[in-house]
Amino acid sequence: xxxxxxxxxxxxxxxxxxxxxxxxxxxxxxxxxxxxxxxxxxxxxxxxxxxxxxxxxxxxxxxxxxxxxxxxxxxxxxxxxxxxxxxxxxxxxxxxxxxxxxxxxxxxxxxxxxxxxxxxxxxxxxxxxxxxxxxxxxxxx
Numbered sequence: 428x429x430x431x432x433x434x435x436x437x438x439x440x441x442x443x444x445x446x447x448x449x450x451x452x453x454x455x456x457x458x459x460x461x462x463x464x465x466x467x468x469x470x471x472x473x474x475x476x477x478x479x480x481x482x483x484x485x486x487x488x489x490x491x492x493x494x495x496x497x498x499x500x501x502x503x504x505x506x507x508x509x510x511x512x513x514x515x516x517x518x519x520x521x522x523x524x525x526x527x528x529x530x531x532x533x534x535x536x537x538x539x540x541x542x543x544x545x546x547x548x549x550x551x552x553x554x555x556x557x558x559x560x561x562x563x564x565x566x567x568x
Contacts, residue, residue, distance in 0.1 A: 453559040476534040483535040484528040490564035
């Protein structure tokens with residue numbers, strides 16, 4: 428095998444291993460609390476050892492804005508993105524999403540929360556998928 432082919436194969440294996448690990452972190456840190464009547468809170472977090480905080484914030488902001496959420500407020504210095512999404516048949520209700528980006532060691536930690544009010548439901552799998560796709564965007568895979 429030529430050196431360039433071997434290098435390409437090794438690079439692909441590292442990318443697959445890194446992606447699987449990142450997805451595992453997103454899923455393993457995913458939590459749901461509350462109930463249909465009281466409202467549910469969904470959250471996850473993930474650390475990125477090699478993504479600067481500024482880049483993580485910009486990537487999370489772009490992904491959130493491009494994927495069904497209205498950005499209500501964003502403060503890069505504070506590391507907070509506040510967004511919301513209208514509820515189908517919700518008579519004007521919206522569901523808040525918060526993304527917090529903060530320095531952690533030489534890298535960055537991203538925390539995402541989403542909260543539905545009582546009587547409002549949202550598919551858990553869709554929320555978890557959105558959270559993990561946001562994390563993938565932050566990692567830029």
